[in-house]
Amino acid sequence: MYGFLIGVGVLLIFSIIWMVYRIQTLVSVVKGSDKKIASGSNRINAILFVVFLVGSGILMFWYSIKEFDNYHLPIASEHGVVTDNLFWITMAVTGIVFLITHVLLFIFPYKYQYSEKRKASFYPHNNKLEVIWTAVPGVVLAGLVISGWMAWSDITAPAPENANVVEIMGYQFAWEIRYPGKDKVLGDYDYRLITATNSHGIDFADKNSIDDFPSPVVVIPKGEPVLFKIRARDVLHSVFAPHMRLKMDAVPGMPTRFWFVPTKTTAEMREETGNPEFNYEIACTELCGRGHFSMRKVIEVVEPEAYQKWYAEQKSFIQVNPALASGLPSDTKELAEIQLTEK
Amino acid sequence: MSTASVANHDAAQEHEHHDNFVTKYIFSQDHKMIAKQYLVTGMFWALLGGFLSILFRLQLGFPEMDMSFLRPILGGWIDESGALDPTFYLALVTMHGTIMVFFVLTAGLSGTFSNFLIPLQIGARDMASGFMNMLSYWLFFLSGVIMFISLFLKTGPAAGGWVVYPPLSALEQAIPGSGLGMTLWLIAMTLFIASSLMGGINYITTVINLRTKGMSFSKLPLTIWAFFLTAVIGLLSFPVLFAAALLLVFDRSFGTSFYLSDIYIGGEALPNTGGSPVLYQHLFWFLGHPEVYIVLLPALGITSEVISTNSRKPIFGYKAMIISLLGITVLSFVVWAHHMFVSGLNPFLGSIFMFLTLIIAIPSAVKVFNYLTTLWRGNLIFTPAMLFSIGLVSFFISGGLTGIFLGNSAIDIQLHDTYFVVAHFHLVMGAASFFGMVAGIYHWFPKMFGRMMDAKLGYIHFWLTFVGVYLVFFPMHYIGIAGFPRRYYSWTNFEFANMYTDLNMFVSVAAIITFAAQFIFLFNFFYSMYRGRKATLNPWRSNTLEWTTPLHPGHGNWPGEIPTIYRWPYDYSKPGAEEDFIPQTVPLSATPESNLPHEQELVQAELDIMKEEEDVLVSNETIH
Numbered sequence: 001m002y003g004f005l006i007g008v009g010v011l012l013i014f015s016i017i018w019m020v021y022r023i024q025t026l027v028s029v030v031k032g033s034d035k036k037i038a039s040g041s042n043r044i045n046a047i048l049f050v051v052f053l054v055g056s057g058i059l060m061f062w063y064s065i066k067e068f069d070n071y072h073l074p075i076a077s078e079h080g081v082v083t084d085n086l087f088w089i090t091m092a093v094t095g096i097v098f099l100i101t102h103v104l105l106f107i108f109p110y111k112y113q114y115s116e117k118r119k120a121s122f123y124p125h126n127n128k129l130e131v132i133w134t135a136v137p138g139v140v141l142a143g144l145v146i147s148g149w150m151a152w153s154d155i156t157a158p159a160p161e162n163a164n165v166v167e168i169m170g171y172q173f174a175w176e177i178r179y180p181g182k183d184k185v186l187g188d189y190d191y192r193l194i195t196a197t198n199s200h201g202i203d204f205a206d207k208n209s210i211d212d213f214p215s216p217v218v219v220i221p222k223g224e225p226v227l228f229k230i231r232a233r234d235v236l237h238s239v240f241a242p243h244m245r246l247k248m249d250a251v252p253g254m255p256t257r258f259w260f261v262p263t264k265t266t267a268e269m270r271e272e273t274g275n276p277e278f279n280y281e282i283a284c285t286e287l288c289g290r291g292h293f294s295m296r297k298v299i300e301v302v303e304p305e306a307y308q309k310w311y312a313e314q315k316s317f318i319q320v321n322p323a324l325a326s327g328l329p330s331d332t333k334e335l336a337e338i339q340l341t342e343k
Numbered sequence: 344m345s346t347a348s349v350a351n352h353d354a355a356q357e358h359e360h361h362d363n364f365v366t367k368y369i370f371s372q373d374h375k376m377i378a379k380q381y382l383v384t385g386m387f388w389a390l391l392g393g394f395l396s397i398l399f400r401l402q403l404g405f406p407e408m409d410m411s412f413l414r415p416i417l418g419g420w421i422d423e424s425g426a427l428d429p430t431f432y433l434a435l436v437t438m439h440g441t442i443m444v445f446f447v448l449t450a451g452l453s454g455t456f457s458n459f460l461i462p463l464q465i466g467a468r469d470m471a472s473g474f475m476n477m478l479s480y481w482l483f484f485l486s487g488v489i490m491f492i493s494l495f496l497k498t499g500p501a502a503g504g505w506v507v508y509p510p511l512s513a514l515e516q517a518i519p520g521s522g523l524g525m526t527l528w529l530i531a532m533t534l535f536i537a538s539s540l541m542g543g544i545n546y547i548t549t550v551i552n553l554r555t556k557g558m559s560f561s562k563l564p565l566t567i568w569a570f571f572l573t574a575v576i577g578l579l580s581f582p583v584l585f586a587a588a589l590l591l592v593f594d595r596s597f598g599t600s601f602y603l604s605d606i607y608i609g610g611e612a613l614p615n616t617g618g619s620p621v622l623y624q625h626l627f628w629f630l631g632h633p634e635v636y637i638v639l640l641p642a643l644g645i646t647s648e649v650i651s652t653n654s655r656k657p658i659f660g661y662k663a664m665i666i667s668l669l670g671i672t673v674l675s676f677v678v679w680a681h682h683m684f685v686s687g688l689n690p691f692l693g694s695i696f697m698f699l700t701l702i703i704a705i706p707s708a709v710k711v712f713n714y715l716t717t718l719w720r721g722n723l724i725f726t727p728a729m730l731f732s733i734g735l736v737s738f739f740i741s742g743g744l745t746g747i748f749l750g751n752s753a754i755d756i757q758l759h760d761t762y763f764v765v766a767h768f769h770l771v772m773g774a775a776s777f778f779g780m781v782a783g784i785y786h787w788f789p790k791m792f793g794r795m796m797d798a799k800l801g802y803i804h805f806w807l808t809f810v811g812v813y814l815v816f817f818p819m820h821y822i823g824i825a826g827f828p829r830r831y832y833s834w835t836n837f838e839f840a841n842m843y844t845d846l847n848m849f850v851s852v853a854a855i856i857t858f859a860a861q862f863i864f865l866f867n868f869f870y871s872m873y874r875g876r877k878a879t880l881n882p883w884r885s886n887t888l889e890w891t892t893p894l895h896p897g898h899g900n901w902p903g904e905i906p907t908i909y910r911w912p913y914d915y916s917k918p919g920a921e922e923d924f925i926p927q928t929v930p931l932s933a934t935p936e937s938n939l940p941h942e943q944e945l946v947q948a949e950l951d952i953m954k955e956e957e958d959v960l961v962s963n964e965t966i967h
Contacts, residue, residue, distance in 0.1 A: 002413035010859070016799070017863055023800045037884075038724045041802060045725040048806060049733070056813065062822070070842060072823040083753050090754060094744040100713060103742050108718040109725070109733065112654075119923060120656040120722040120916040123913040129716070130663045130709070137708040141701045149694050156690030172517065172608070175611060191605040192612045201607065220557035234608040235511040236620055238685065238760065242826035242839050245757045249686045251620055252510060253604025256687040281837055285760040285828040287504045288511060289518040290430045 008336075038114035044188075046113040053106035057099075073242055074272060076280065076301070077164045078261040080245030088149055093140060159259035163227035164307075166218055169200060170230075170237030170250040173291030174199060175282060177218055181211025181316055191233065191252075197321055204318070204328055210335045213314040218282065218299040220262055221307035227259040238286035241299060243269070249286055263299045351656065362898075370481075372473030373898050377480050378459035379502060379791060382784070384484065385451020386865070389777075392442035393858050399435045402427045404851025406833050408843075420499070429832040433502040434520050436830055438494065440505030441528070443773065445535055446490070448638040450483050452780045453577075455569040456641055457546045459787065464564050464888035466555025466905045469898070471548040479541035486534035493527035501528035509602040509623050513594045516609035525595070529588050535580045536588075543581075545941060546574035555888070557908035564887050564912040565658060568665055569644025572672045573637050579676070580633040587626035594618070621686055628679035633796065635772050636675040640668065642779020643739075646732040649786050650714060652728035652885045654721030655923045657913035660713045667706035667713075674703040675803070684752040685759050685946075693752045700750035707743050711736060722916065722923070727801025729780035734809045735775050741813075742771025745820065760830075763823025766816045774812045781808075781864070788868075789882050793894045794875035802868040805862060811857030818846050886912045886926045909949065910942075 028039070075081055112120075167178040167186055178200055180186040187202055187209020194201035202209045220226045230239050232250035239258070240247045249257040270278045284295035302310065318325050318336050325336035371377060377557065397418075401408060409425035410417075420431040463471055470476045492609040493500040502520030503512035507528065515522040550571045554563075563571075592614075593599040602623045605614035658664060678705075680696040685848060714736045723729070744765040748754050748898050758764060789798045827840045835842040881890040888908070906928040914925040919937035930953070932936055932946045 002408070013862070017866060019802055020803070021797065021866075025797070027407060028799075030874050039798075041799065042723075043726050045730060045802060046723070060817070067821060071821040073826055077689070080757075083757060086751065087748065087754050087757070089750065094747055098740060098744050101715065102737065104715050105733065105737055106719070106742070108715070108721075109723055112721045113719065114655075114722050116722045118722055120654060120915050121719065121720040122657065122912065122915075123659065123716070124657040125660045125662065130660050130664060130713075133712045134663075134705060134709055137705050141704055141747070144747065145698055145701045148697060148751035148753045150689065152694060152697065153752065155756070156693070191607045194607045194612060234606055235514070235517050236508055237683055240760075240826075247685045247756050247759055251687050252606050253616070254619060254621065254687055276717070279838060281839055283828055283837055283840070284867070286762050287433065287508070287830045290433070292433070293429070293828075293833055295837045295920075296836050 001096065003311055005201045037116070042114050046110045051108040052269060053102065057102075063138045064318065065138075072280045074264075074269065075240070075243065075245065076262055076264045076269060077246065078263055079151070080243075080260075081263075082151045082154070083245050085146075086151055089147070090144060093144065155260075159227040159257070160225045163225040163259055164221060165227050167200075167222065167229045167231070168218070168297075169233055169238055170231040170239070170284065170288070170295070171199075172180065172289050173295050175237075175239075175295060175297040177215045177297070178202070179213050179215060179311070180208070181314075182312075183208060183211055186229065187212050194233065198317075198324060199318075202317060202324075204324055204336070205332055207235070207332055207335060210318060210332065210339055211316050218297060219307060219310055220299065220301055222262050222265045222268075222301050222305040224304055224307075225259055225261050227257060230258065235288050236286045237281040237288050237295065239286050240283045240285040241280060242283070243280050244299075247285060262301045265303060266299075267302075269301075344836075363494060370477055372460050372469070372477045374458045374470045374473070374476060375791070375896065375900075377476050378455050380480050381454030381458060381483070382791075385447050385455060385780075386868075387700065388442050388446040388451065388487065390861070392447055392753055393522075393861065394441050395435045395439040395442070397855055397858050398427070398802055399411055399439070399855045400851040402432055402832065402840065404854075406835070415532070429591075430502060430519060431499055432832045433504070433518070433830065434499045436917045437502050437504055437507075437520070438490075438500050441490070441501070444505060444634065444638065444852050445532070446483075446487060447579075448633070448773070448780070449539065449777045450535070452572055452638065452641050452776060452783075453546075453570065454480070454483065454542060455780075456566070456645060456783050456787075457574065459791065460566055460889065461546055461549050461570055462553070463790070463892065463900060464567050464887050464898075465550060465553065465558050466888050466901075466908065468900055468905070470545045472545055473552060475541050476545050479545065482534050482538035482541070485503060486531045486538060489527050489534065490531040493524050493531070494522050496917055497526070498522045498524055506624075506627055507591075508609075508627075509591060509594060509620055512609060513591060513603060514613075518765035528831070529595075532588055533585065533759040536585045536680055539577050539581050543574035543577040546570055547808070550574075555908060556904045558888075560912045561858070562908055564644075565647035565664055565668075566641075566644040566660070568668055569640045569647070572668050573640045573644075576633045576672055577637050578641070578676060580630040583626055585631035587623055587630070590626075591623065597848040609826035621683070621688065624683050625680070628682045629676075631682065632679040633675045634686035635816070636671055637767070638772050638776045639779075640671070640862055642670075642735060642776040642782075644784070645779045645783040646714070648733050648738075648783050648885075648887070649726075650717050651913055651915065652786075652883050653724045653726055654717050655724070655731075655915045656717055656721040657915055659716035659719075660709075661911065661913060663709055664713055667709045670706035671703060674699065674706070678703055679749075681750050681752070681755070683757045697750060697752045701747065704743070704750070704893055705857045707739075710759040711740055711743070720956060725802075726785065727796070727798055727805055728782040730802065730805040730809075730882075731778045734783065734805065735778040737809075738770045738775040738782065738812070741817075742769070742775060746771060746839055753815075757826070758823060760828055761823040762819045762827045765821055765829055769816045769819075770812075774816065778808075785890075786883065788871065790889055790892075790896075792872050794872040794873075794877070795878050795882065796867050796875060804867065806865045807860035807863070808857055810861060811853055814853035815850055815857060818821055818850050822846065859940035867945075881926075884922075884924050886914060886924050888927055891926065891928055 052224055064130050075084055076082045076204055077318050165180050169176045185208040188206040189201045191201050230248050232252045238248040244260055246258055246260055270276055280299035282297040284292055322340055408422050410427055411425040414421045420428045497520040500520055501524045502518050511517050512525055590601040594602050600615035600618035602620050603618040606613045623847050647658050678700045683701040684693050749758055749767055785796055785801055822843055891906050908927045910927055910928040912927050917925045917937040931942050932950050
């Protein structure tokens with residue numbers, strides 16, 4: 001069906017082109033316009049530029065205003081407010097330049113279209129003008145750079161000591177989450193220890209790993225700093241949480257990090273967006289293979305009290321699967337056994 | 344000097360007698376024929392690259408569509424239910440990018456116009472080394488054959504994105520395209536780099552050494568400046584890509600660990616440790632960013648020439664344009680890491696690259712303002728080439744301004760690898776360079792083939808393409824701001840990205856129409872080649888040197904002595920002059936009515952030199 005339609009469309013286009021082409025060639029020969037420097041088409045093209053300017057301008061403003069709530073994602077992190085501000089300031093500055101230059105670019109063709117009676121101005125250069133329009137963008141850009149740089153320095157500064165640590169590990173094609181447990185310290189890992197039951201490659205010989213626990217969703221407290229420790233197991237991935245304005249590549253062999261402060265709980269966001277199904281999501285933004293488009297993880301932002309409660313209730317890797325503790329050196333094994341008897 | 348060129352010319356004439364079909368059309372060493380070979384090959388690749396993009400646009404715009412009708416060409420990549428294979432989707436994206444960036448906009452654009460215009464516009468008989476020039480084309484051709492073959496492999500062509508980041512591109516277990524497909528990609532790119540280097544060395548040498556008498560650097564057309572600097576950028580950056588590719592070959596085939604470390608894949612832990620995937624990104628973007636300017640500068644050069652000629656006005660700020668080009672050339676080497684703000688790069692390095700990146704916006708802005716001022720109070724003739732050049736300026740503005748968002752590392756956190764980036768680079772380097780290339784074809788077609796292309800078809804082609812390109816790429820800004828990631832087979836898995844199905848459908852339809860419009864151009868091109876109206880010697884009434892050659896310039900370009908240059912190429916609408924253009928070959932002493940005061944001062948010196956030349960010539964004749 002599609003094949004047939006496309007075939008007809010192509011045929012139609014070709015016959016139209018052919019007809020238009022023959023007719024206009026004959027007409028221009030009859031009128032002798034092919035001998036002129038600028039034929040009547042010159043005027044039509046000039047007018048079309050103005051039509052394009054007005055038409056596309058209206059379309060752009062109409063769509064940008066109408067769709068604002070759709071393409072503007074609500075912000076849910078402290079630094080997101082800053083970067084979004086920068087985004088909209090840049091939008092205003094570049095928007096003005098965009099409009100002015102385009103109005104000139106499309107009005108000039110209309111205004112200065114060819115006329116045999118007129119001669120163009122011989123105007124090869126003007127140093128003053130050139131210095132001005134080198135300096136002005138320089139100053140404006142300096143302003144944008146400096147504000148961007150200050151925001152960037154804050155965002156990439158080391159995380160506060162008390163940050164809640166979550167480890168996110170990317171692999172083809174999902175994310176796995178690890179929390180540091182009661183001791184708030186993540187245990188060592190080694191990719192050579194990865195097995196079907198120990199997908200993180202956690203080194204349980206390290207005492208810090210005994211209380212580490214997994215979670216199917218990323219649970220984080222509102223209003224407290226959160227530090228994502230990010231790594232990858234096979235190829236590059238990238239953690240992208242659009243509402244948090246957060247993105248950082250996951251690199252095999254080189255752990256990365258990103259810290260931020262969530263500002264709205266999932267429940268609050270559900271209210272704000274009027275969508276009872278709303279969830280914060282993590283997507284992958286570094287091409288990683290066949291399932292790149294399906295690496296989804298949900299983030300649940302909760303009140304700090306609820307977070308503490310949830311945190312205390314989680315079962316560690318060893319509690320979930322006691323077999324992981326087998327073959328450990330005696331002192332760590334004791335710790336593991338204590339853990340197991342607790343529940 | 345002049346006698347030497349006469350002697351050269353005689354040699355050229357003699358050479359022409361030996362031309363047969365093979366040496367004239369296939370293994371030609373004539374820069375004009377090589378340029379045409381590049382052009383036609385580039386057009387083939389553009390068509391193929393465009394077609395691949397239509398395939399993945401069908402998937403993105405109509406995800407539910409039954410694509411069984413594509414099975415005759417895609418075979419097993421369409422599954423039983425008529426859906427496109429997600430792995431092959433990635434292969435399509437990868438090959439579209441590789442083909443368009445390297446084969447169309449690098450080889451097709453630089454290869455065509457540097458080859459065609461450098462000797463003609465600087466007044467040379469041919470390139471410095473005709474043989475190396477031929478070799479350059481045939482290496483490119485071979486590279487293309489290998490890349491083309493890779494499309495038909497059972498495991499598919501390379502599929503790791505056109506940047507082919509390891510470990511994805513290094514490990515066959517990660518994606519099937521990283522097997523033989525990636526091997527062929529690397530071989531093809533190696534040959535391509537060799538081809539580019541040979542071409543580049545030739546362009547640089549020719550511009551420096553073979554300029555005709557009087558053609559100082561300050562009298563070069565901006566096209567030549569642009570081609571020259573493009574070749575310099577290519578010569579300095581392509582070897583780094585070669586190094587990156589070579590190390591990747593080592594990692595893939597010889598068990599080294601330049602880019603690989605701590606990898607567990609396919610149920611086993613690999614032995615590689617100590618490598619860094621980020622190292623590859625540094626090496627790749629050290630070429631990858633200058634590559635943007637390799638693609639763009641020739642287009643800007645062509646536009647400068649076309650806009651000035653058809654505005655009947657000198658280009659505004661000739662010197663400022665050259666300084667901008669130089670500025671862009673230098674800065675293009677120190678901004679690469681802005682592609683890596685969120686790659687795990689040291690944030691301090693990120694700050695430095697943000698500063699450097701935003702500085703490069705200044706010369707770009709100067710260029711735009713100068714184009715606008717050139718149009719101002721001109722006497723504008725809208726040839727198809729002129730329309731495409733104005734289109735280029737528009738894309739350059741639209742795409743350039745979004746670069747200011749992406750160059751700002753704080754804003755880039757959100758926008759990186761979303762459709763905002765796709766919109767940005769397709770406008771500023773894709774569409775803009777493509778428009779420069781098309782403008783060049785319309786403008787120099789009469790010189791290439793001695794006939795005119797049909798203007799009206801050109802207008803239709805322009806308006807469909809110009810509006811079409813905006814309809815395709817402008818909506819992508821909205822999709823990008825909404826956070827839609829690139830290289831996604833579908834967005835339905837995510838709540839934040841499950842809307843805009845209508846907008847994606849719209850983009851796909853616009854893309855198909857824009858692609859179809861290119862057939863108008865193809866028809867016009869091939870039909871006019873044989874049946875077009877015969878061109879006059881200087882159809883655009885232009886000043887540059889190529890229009891002083893015969894309608895069909897032979898091997899050696901000028902039948903007699905190469906003309907001497909007396910003035911810059913932009914004396915359009917000079918006050919006092921009768922015509923609205925004065926070719927570069929007209930001496931200042933012949934135009935006392937239009938000379939500016941400082942030029943009038945040069946007249947006497949010019950006359951003296953001419954007299955001296957004549958004496959030398961006469962004495963030479965008597966000696967012989």
